[in-house]
Amino acid sequence: GESVGLHLPTLSVQEGDNSIINCAYSNSASDYFIWYKQESGKGPQFIIDIRSNMDKRQGQRVTVLLNKTVKHLSLQIAATQPGDSAVYFCAENILGGSQGNLIFGKGTKLSVKP
């Protein structure tokens, strides 16, 4: 079965609010995690990644948090904008697995209301 899953399949937020997208993973051997954004008709776009030796990593308006104790990953988007509307996927790479053999979750659809 899927190693990576999401708590919420859809998320609707008001423009300007912060968004939090959650992801649970079951494989404790995973050592690298990535968040991707996919807009309709396009390929996944890299947002941010984090290695298992870190708990938090920040980018521009985005923060990824990793809680290895409960095998939980989250993506926080600050001041959400209409352009953030998309499907967000978390993905993991298992330690010892081949590079690029990512396991994707099913995705969370983020809708931003103006």
Add this chain to the structure above:
Amino acid sequence: NAGVMQNPRHLVRRRGQEARLRCSPMKGHSHVYWYRQLPEEGLKFMVYLQKENIIDESGMPKERFSAEFPKEGPSILRIQQVVRGDSAAYFCASSRNKVNSPLHFGNGTRLTVT
């Protein structure tokens, strides 16, 4: 700075025909990956290639599917004798020659088998 280029964007094939999907990686990237995505699902890993070598084909169906990344030219994903179940979006990604280097995806080829 061109990203990963895939063509064609849309491909329609009748059952039993062959489908050829092409992928040119980003400049400076020597690793190529193919993924398949069914509607409203996450991406599924198929194969990982470096120039002239298949590194990991654990996600590739054993029959009818093949992939190559020749010394010169794009990577090719070939599907022989297509069936309706092959209808999906096929995404190519590329990365640098570095462990846990992020994958950058193209916009995919949407294959429809009639």
